[in-house]
Amino acid sequence: MSQNINKASSSRFWYDPKVRSILFQLLFIGLLVFFISNIITNTTNNLEQRGITTGFDFLSQEAGFGIIQSLVEYDETHTFGKTFIVGLLNTALVAVLGVALSTVVGFLVGIGRLSSNWLVARLSTVYIEIFRNIPVLLQILFWYIAVLQVLPSPRQSITLGESIFLNLRGLYIPAPVFGEGSGIVLGAFVAACMAAFVLSHWAKQRQVKTGEVFPVFRVGLGLIVALPIVVWVVAGQPISLEMPVLKGFNFRGGITVMPELIALLLGLAFYTAAYIAENVRAGIEAISKGQREAAGALGLSEGRIMSLVIIPQAMRVVIPPLATNYMNLIKNSSLATAIGYPELVNVFMGTTLNQTGQAIEIIAMTMAVYLTMNLMVSLFMNWFNTRMALVER
Amino acid sequence: MHAEVEEKEKQSVSLKHMAGTETMIELRGVNKWYGDFHVLKDINLTVRKGERIVVCGPSGSGKSTMIRCINRLEEHQEGIIDVNGVTLTNDLKNIEHIRKDVGMVFQHFNLFPHLTVLENCTLAPIWVRKMPRKETEEIAMKYLERVKIPDQANKYPGQLSGGQQQRVAIARSLCMNPEVMLFDEPTSALDPEMIKEVLDVMIELAQEGMTMICVTHEMGFARTVANRVIFMDGGQIIEENAPEPFFNSPQSERTQLFLSQILSH
Amino acid sequence: MIVNDKNIPSRPAPASTRGIAGWLRENLFSTPGNSVLTFMGLAFLVWAIPPIFQWAVLQADFIGVNKEACTSEGACWVFVSARFQQFMYGFYPDTELWRVNIFFAQMTAVLVWVLWDKMPRRTWGGVWFLTGFPLTSFILLHGGFLGLETVETHKWGGLMLTLVLSLVGMVIALPIGILLALGRRSDMPAVSSFCTVFIEIWRGVPLITILFMASVMLPLFIPGDIELDKLARAMIGISLFEAALIAEVIRGGLQAMPKGQYEAADAMGLSYWQGMRLIIMPQVLKISIPGIVNTFVQLFKDTSLVLIIGLFDLLAVMQAGITDVNWPNISIEAFVFTGFVFWAFCFGMSRYSVALERKLDTGHKS
Ligand SMILES: Nc1ncnc2c1ncn2[C@@H]1O[C@H](COP(=O)(O)OP(=O)(O)OP(=O)(O)O)[C@@H](O)[C@H]1O
Numbered sequence A: 001m002s003q004n005i006n007k008a009s010s011s012r013f014w015y016d017p018k019v020r021s022i023l024f025q026l027l028f029i030g031l032l033v034f035f036i037s038n039i040i041t042n043t044t045n046n047l048e049q050r051g052i053t054t055g056f057d058f059l060s061q062e063a064g065f066g067i068i069q070s071l072v073e074y075d076e077t078h079t080f081g082k083t084f085i086v087g088l089l090n091t092a093l094v095a096v097l098g099v100a101l102s103t104v105v106g107f108l109v110g111i112g113r114l115s116s117n118w119l120v121a122r123l124s125t126v127y128i129e130i131f132r133n134i135p136v137l138l139q140i141l142f143w144y145i146a147v148l149q150v151l152p153s154p155r156q157s158i159t160l161g162e163s164i165f166l167n168l169r170g171l172y173i174p175a176p177v178f179g180e181g182s183g184i185v186l187g188a189f190v191a192a193c194m195a196a197f198v199l200s201h202w203a204k205q206r207q208v209k210t211g212e213v214f215p216v217f218r219v220g221l222g223l224i225v226a227l228p229i230v231v232w233v234v235a236g237q238p239i240s241l242e243m244p245v246l247k248g249f250n251f252r253g254g255i256t257v258m259p260e261l262i263a264l265l266l267g268l269a270f271y272t273a274a275y276i277a278e279n280v281r282a283g284i285e286a287i288s289k290g291q292r293e294a295a296g297a298l299g300l301s302e303g304r305i306m307s308l309v310i311i312p313q314a315m316r317v318v319i320p321p322l323a324t325n326y327m328n329l330i331k332n333s334s335l336a337t338a339i340g341y342p343e344l345v346n347v348f349m350g351t352t353l354n355q356t357g358q359a360i361e362i363i364a365m366t367m368a369v370y371l372t373m374n375l376m377v378s379l380f381m382n383w384f385n386t387r388m389a390l391v392e393r
Numbered sequence B: 001m002h003a004e005v006e007e008k009e010k011q012s013v014s015l016k017h018m019a020g021t022e023t024m025i026e027l028r029g030v031n032k033w034y035g036d037f038h039v040l041k042d043i044n045l046t047v048r049k050g051e052r053i054v055v056c057g058p059s060g061s062g063k064s065t066m067i068r069c070i071n072r073l074e075e076h077q078e079g080i081i082d083v084n085g086v087t088l089t090n091d092l093k094n095i096e097h098i099r100k101d102v103g104m105v106f107q108h109f110n111l112f113p114h115l116t117v118l119e120n121c122t123l124a125p126i127w128v129r130k131m132p133r134k135e136t137e138e139i140a141m142k143y144l145e146r147v148k149i150p151d152q153a154n155k156y157p158g159q160l161s162g163g164q165q166q167r168v169a170i171a172r173s174l175c176m177n178p179e180v181m182l183f184d185e186p187t188s189a190l191d192p193e194m195i196k197e198v199l200d201v202m203i204e205l206a207q208e209g210m211t212m213i214c215v216t217h218e219m220g221f222a223r224t225v226a227n228r229v230i231f232m233d234g235g236q237i238i239e240e241n242a243p244e245p246f247f248n249s250p251q252s253e254r255t256q257l258f259l260s261q262i263l264s265h
Numbered sequence C: 001m002i003v004n005d006k007n008i009p010s011r012p013a014p015a016s017t018r019g020i021a022g023w024l025r026e027n028l029f030s031t032p033g034n035s036v037l038t039f040m041g042l043a044f045l046v047w048a049i050p051p052i053f054q055w056a057v058l059q060a061d062f063i064g065v066n067k068e069a070c071t072s073e074g075a076c077w078v079f080v081s082a083r084f085q086q087f088m089y090g091f092y093p094d095t096e097l098w099r100v101n102i103f104f105a106q107m108t109a110v111l112v113w114v115l116w117d118k119m120p121r122r123t124w125g126g127v128w129f130l131t132g133f134p135l136t137s138f139i140l141l142h143g144g145f146l147g148l149e150t151v152e153t154h155k156w157g158g159l160m161l162t163l164v165l166s167l168v169g170m171v172i173a174l175p176i177g178i179l180l181a182l183g184r185r186s187d188m189p190a191v192s193s194f195c196t197v198f199i200e201i202w203r204g205v206p207l208i209t210i211l212f213m214a215s216v217m218l219p220l221f222i223p224g225d226i227e228l229d230k231l232a233r234a235m236i237g238i239s240l241f242e243a244a245l246i247a248e249v250i251r252g253g254l255q256a257m258p259k260g261q262y263e264a265a266d267a268m269g270l271s272y273w274q275g276m277r278l279i280i281m282p283q284v285l286k287i288s289i290p291g292i293v294n295t296f297v298q299l300f301k302d303t304s305l306v307l308i309i310g311l312f313d314l315l316a317v318m319q320a321g322i323t324d325v326n327w328p329n330i331s332i333e334a335f336v337f338t339g340f341v342f343w344a345f346c347f348g349m350s351r352y353s354v355a356l357e358r359k360l361d362t363g364h365k366s
């Protein structure tokens, strides 16, 4: 009998799940190593054949090409490494503006979809179904080719109050010029922000003590707007606006927003807004009707029901997918390559790669940027989910 | 369950004299439609201060709709509803005003899951009654003690049992110091062992003279505390009577049928 | 005591709350604010619709072969009809178009077979979709076998290329995605960490970087004497990208599966793979169809990116048309038509997935 068991167990050595698992993993790792070493040999051979150097030395070499928009000082004499920074910053610019614009549009449309007004709800639905079912690249090209390139020439610019101009070459807006003493105005702005903060603290204390509610938001906002203006007037208007003016065939002065940026921004924002709108709708719909009714039955006003009961709960549902949408917007900003806006992929993975040929280093660096952002977003979401999770038994 | 209903029976005698003569709620010729569906048909009902009304009737008869019209969670299309001297119209000020005086307890509790029990109770006093937070917390603790769960004040609703949640919901309404309490089947989503703890709280409330309108099928409760029992069917009030004669000698055939159905099990 | 045993007959609701007037009052003019919104919405429609209608229909030109046929103010749809063949087939030779048409027909038939729940033996449809369909389509479209003339891939284009790219992406991605999802949930650390890293990397970067990688880096990875054409490289990139997305969908399905199902499979004495194949996967795939269709819609839109690496897909045909000097000023027409084609496919598929999701939802409850 015992012999039998021994025999059985020895013959079933292969059937022991632990042994199997270890063997399988060894095999798996072996295959992986084989595969990767193969790729490495191939690559080194190929690189040798084509005479391409490896390593990151190219980052300190002179780039020798210009970039049409840069947030930091840059010209042909700067290094390839600098082109990476320029591209990254241009991506960041699109990301910030795009996130802001898509959030505003997305929330408006999402709330509109739930409106009790039939027409508004319908129009919002139409918006969502149109914009999210057409490739974002097509939308970017549409704004760029079909809208911005048929705008009038600078001389016939579309203008808003003779200070903002839109034409074939882009959007021209006034630029602030910081003269002497403008520090005081900025100081006033900071002071107003701090005062608003103190005010909100005081209002809370007073509310706890006496129950009186102070309109913190309105007064605080008024303060932040009014104080710098008053100081600005008193200090003799140290900050002025430099208006763009038509000189010859083009505008001088002010800030120029290039058409590529406008097209990219509009395309990304309207596309992403359709997704955000759906999130917002889902978030608000996830709050049961009973919550609204219970709050109403307690006598809370419509505004307070929203701000105290619905929004805090809806936010838990809305924010995680919102973060994903923002991430997608940033990733999609790489489509700028198609219209020539100089963001990371266009500048670094496009021009720099063509100039140096160092595909592996450059693609790895570019991917690392996006992967880092992704990692940060998912860390944020984990943090958010654990922090905001409703306590259940 | 029956034994203690008997016990409460004694108190009920004294209870029945407490109703005043002032009119608290009046519905005159109220009609309501959902689309083309006629839900409430010529409802006439007067509730005096301190009176306790129990409403019963088969599912879909319009009980919830009727009491939800009283605090304007639903809008009626014809007739007049007066609550505490205010006539309900589309005027938002009127609606907010009467909602301060009318508390409501729902079948599914509807506590705010993102706020603690204490915050659930202080929310409305702070933002509607504009009371100091300190004071609202004291009031909230007082009522939480009355519903016998002061120790749960800092937990979240999700951590409580159904019965506890419903008692918090009652306390939350009481914190607004309402003149009238509306209950819409407060015990029908609860397990049997939790029904009693909620009914006890409601009975106590009745003994203190709170004006109450209660949609419920707890007939023991109706016998104990109600001044009047109302039977609704098909959107109309079929029969209205004091609990004794209502249960012992129902007049209408439909009432008889309904009572025989719910008492048979 | 009140007894009122008479049935009050139902009356119709008061006129002001009934019929069209009641509906308008309730849905469009319930409050002053709502009325303002309604008027703004109407003003927008009045401002937008008539000019668009006039441009697109009333004043448009439909008949002709070249730009000269477009004499009126409105849209020049002649452009679309003149370029229709390119929009559909790219530069596929005229005499061989029937092959693409058969491909379209088979694709429609297979998709209906797999996706319509009234069809018999849908599992076999799925198997055909993953094996026979790509094989026959390759023979048909590429040729070089069975007496079919070879059509080089650089002649492929238009809607056909867009569909080929997204279908190939799907066909390759499904099995890889399933393996990745199983691997990620595996209790073997080497396997699960590899799968997790693989999925997260592919999911975390923009598709365009993957396409660049496939077109620039991939040739470095393979022995120098093997040539991969541009289309094949793009397909590899797209498939791996899609596999990572599908893996996450399948993982969601695996997680949604009640634990009892796994235990039941174990209790029946089935091996891991048998249990997966016979019990778990059929159910997981069924509940994952909406998610898979959604990623397919996403992929269908994303294939337009191949324009950037120089493939001639639907969007690229459009762009070529816009820059054609023989057809000046037809960019809006080109955008509207191309946009509409993309939109019709994506909208149709997403409707399908929504409907299916609803159905599965109610199916679970009952
Ligand atoms: N929002 C609504 N839209 C349309 N019909 C409704 C709506 N709410 C309720 N009804 C209908 O009105 C009728 C009365 O509903 P109500 O909820 O008042 O019944 P009830 O007496 O409370 O029933 P139950 O005992 O099931 O709670 C039912 O037939 C219901 O289907």
Ligand SMILES: [Mg+2]
Pocket (backbone or CB within 6 Å): B063, B064, B065, B184, B185
């Ligand atoms: Mg009800």
